[in-house]
Amino acid sequence: MKKNLLVLSLLMLTVSCKSQNETAVLNTKVSVSQENPKLVIGIVVDQMRYDYLTRFYNKFGEGGFKLLMNEGFNCKNNHYNYIPTYTGPGHASVYTGTTPKYHGIIANYWYDKEIKESVYCAGDDTVRSVGTEANSGQMSPSRMKTTSFADENRLFTQMRGKTIGISIKDRGAILPAGHTANAAYWFQGKDEGNWITSSFYRDNLPNWVTSFNTSEVAESYLKIWNTLYDIDTYTESGSDLNTFEGGFKGKETATFPYDLKALSKDNKGFDILKATAYGNALTTDFAIAAIDGEQLGQDAITDVLAVSYSSTDYVGHNFGVNSKEVQDTYIRLDKDIERLINALDAKVGKGEYTLFLTSDHGAIEVPSYLQSVGIPAGYVDNKANKEKFKAFMEKTFGASDLIENVSNNQLFLNREKLALLNLDLEVVQKKIVNEIINYPNIDKVYTASAMSSTSFSNGIEELIQNGFNQKRSGDVIVVNDPSYISYSKTGSTHGSGLNYDTHVPLLFYGKGIVKGSTFQKTKIVDIAPTISALLGISFPNGATGLPLEFVLE
Structure with a gap:
């Protein structure tokens, strides 16, 4: 019985020492991990x-x-x-x-x-x-x-x-x-x-x-x-x-x-x-x-x-x-x-x-x-597209001033004008998408409604959605063909x-x-x-x- 008690005591002492050692090691690790750099340079x-x-x-x-x-x-x-x-x-x-x-x-x-x-x-x-x-x-x-x-x-x-x-x-x-x-x-x-x-x-x-x-x-x-x-x-x-x-x-x-x-x-x-x-x-x-x-x-x-x-x-x-x-x-x-x-x-x-x-x-x-080296590339003809789009808007909706702004490959609709003409926002967005997708060197077009209601997990759609801010972004988002840009014919750009x-x-x-x-x-x-x-x-x-x-x- 005494022998068993002695073994048990030694075992508890060993566990206790092990626990203390682990605590010491853990504390050392925490101390090291909290030693932050003096300066972060980005x-x-x-x-x-x-x-x-x-x-x-x-x-x-x-x-x-x-x-x-x-x-x-x-x-x-x-x-x-x-x-x-x-x-x-x-x-x-x-x-x-x-x-x-x-x-x-x-x-x-x-x-x-x-x-x-x-x-x-x-x-x-x-x-x-x-x-x-x-x-x-x-x-x-x-x-x-x-x-x-x-x-x-x-x-x-x-x-x-x-x-x-x-x-x-x-x-x-x-x-x-x-x-x-x-x-x-x-x-x-x-x-x-x-x-x-x-x-x-x-x-x-x-x-x-x-x-x-x-x-x-x-x-x-x-x-x-x-x-x-x-x-x-x-x-x-x-x-x-x-x-x-x-x-x-x-x-x-x-x-x-x-x-x-x-x-x-x-x-x-x-x-x-x-x-x-x-x-x-x-x-x-x-x-x-x-x-x-x-x-x-x-x-x-x-x-x-x-x-x-x-x-x-x-x-x-x-x-x-x-x-x-x-x-x-x-x-x-x-x-x-x-x-x-x-x-x-x-x-x-x-x-x-x-x-x-x-x-x-x-x-x-x-x-x-x-x-010049045979790779598909070029420049979007914004002037021709603008004239074609204006004619489309007049023919389809009877108005050419429904677009309030065009910037960053996005179209912003005039909500007040839509309400005045009793036009449905989502319907107008979809009709614009179906029009612009047919223009030369336009690869994809999406509505804000799609970006707000659908969850995309891959492809260009996911990238558009990650960049889409519901309160600040436009009603229609346009994507050009690869290597086609709206820019001068000299110099590089991005986006x-x-x-x-x-x-x-x-x-x-x-x-x-x-x-x-x-x-x-x-x-x-x-x-x-x-x-x-x-x-x-x-x-x-x-x-x-x-x-x-x-x-x-």
């Missing part, structure tokens, strides 16, 4: 197709894109899961973890059905400009309906974790930074060349911004833009002289080199920098100044720095996907990203920050170029649900990130939940994406 490269990583890979250095790809985690099959693939919706989706259906940023500009006029995704006439007399500072994130992960980090840290947004474009700085940001800064070009903000954030520019603006850094980039390396080595892009590029006013050909100082006179002054590789360099300069000026990542409370490189988009729109200008811009951007990473290592500490890099959308090869617009990079690097890669399909809306999971904070309140567990340690 980089959005505007209009960056995924294949730019692979196409220009051999021209990159070891410390920029290659470092992120080889020492971080590379999601090689990352896509946007909605239409339209525009800048405003893209930046909002990256940081909110959801689509326009929920966050409400359905385009850069859209028709507001209540006030009967076009509105800008970041526009806000209730605030004033700070740093300029122009109205370009009247901006805020007020039209974005949901929180960003930066907002959730601010709430979690009792507003002690800072958030700063930076971009040449206002919307590229404002939407990622969210509603609770300490500040968002964007570039005021023309004859100013300054970084500005809005009274939504603060009433004056901080000293570090004023110092940067008076340092003449912007002026220093009004110089010759030539290729970084011998142009003959740029074998990953087309010929420099061709008929598929726009170029700058005051220069007969869209060919290197470009004298930006001389050309600035005919191209809105400092605005010319936006459409060159130097706009990215200027953005990097300002981002590094922000790390110092705001003391980001200098304590144990996680800060967020949202950086968007906008010049890649301006260059792509002007010169096109296959241009020497695009290639040089990415070769130079690689150097800027390396410079930013080096600054983070020095100022925040290597292994003390987490960084992700993605894009807000891709871009189509210039359709006129695709035509579709096809792979050239949806497939974008997604790279994670730094603290809490494993080294590796995957071809598993990931979605842009997975980024915010992944960062939220890493930080142990609430997901953005409208998030529909899922954490990418395989990315996290």
Whole structure:
């Protein structure tokens, strides 16, 4: 009996010790998992197709894109899961973890059905400009309906974790930074060349911004833009002289080199920098100044720095996907990203920050170029379609003014006029669909009623539905044929649900990130939940994406 009691006591002691050891191990794990990065840096490269990583890979250095790809985690099959693939919706989706259906940023500009006029995704006439007399500072994130992960980090840290947004474009700085940001800064070009903000954030520019603006850094980039390396080595892009590029006013050909100082006179002054590789360099300069000026990542409370490189988009729109200008811009951007990473290592500490890099959308090869090599592509004849559609509306409904607005491949019906003519909304929508689907180079047409009443789980229909906001979107949604656009015959654009617009990079690097890669399909809306999971904070309140567990340690 005593022997049994002794065995039982030893067994209980063993269990107790095991339990204590497990508790100690568990507590250790919790302690480690709660040791968050000092700084999260989100980089959005505007209009960056995924294949730019692979196409220009051999021209990159070891410390920029290659470092992120080889020492971080590379999601090689990352896509946007909605239409339209525009800048405003893209930046909002990256940081909110959801689509326009929920966050409400359905385009850069859209028709507001209540006030009967076009509105800008970041526009806000209730605030004033700070740093300029122009109205370009009247901006805020007020039209974005949901929180960003930066907002959730601010709430979690009792507003002690800072958030700063930076971009040449206002919307590229404002939407990622969210509603609770300490500040968002964007570039005021023309004859100013300054970084500005809005009274939504603060009433004056901080000293570090004023110092940067008076340092003449912007002026220093009004110089010759030539290729970084011998142009003959740029074998990953087309010929420099061709008929598929726009170029700058005051220069007969869209060919290197470009004298930006001389050309600035005919191209809105400092605005010319936006459409060159130097706009990215200027953005990097300002981002590094922000790390110092705001003391980001200098304590144990996680800060967020949202950086968007906008010049890649301006260059792509002007010169096109296959241009020497695009290639040089990415070769130079690689150097800027390396410079930013080096600054983070020095100022925040290597292994003390987490960084992700993605894009807000891709871009189509210039359709006129695709035509020249035998690929189906082209331009929608909007003028002919408009005349044909007007005749249809008069014949069918006895009125040509039933359409209130056409924008973003959507038609908005005049509800008051429909009621006056005693016309059924859904019937009119369906008749318009049956008409437009017969027009050349129109692939699909859908009614708002279908988007509101039917649940789509795949295909282009799912993408349209994810981008459809019942209160803000139009009555009829039109989808063009693949590689057919409404645009000039020079330069590239974007907006579709096809792979050239949806497939974008997604790279994670730094603290809490494993080294590796995957071809598993990931979605842009997975980024915010992944960062939220890493930080142990609430997901953005409208998030529909899922954490990418395989990315996290």
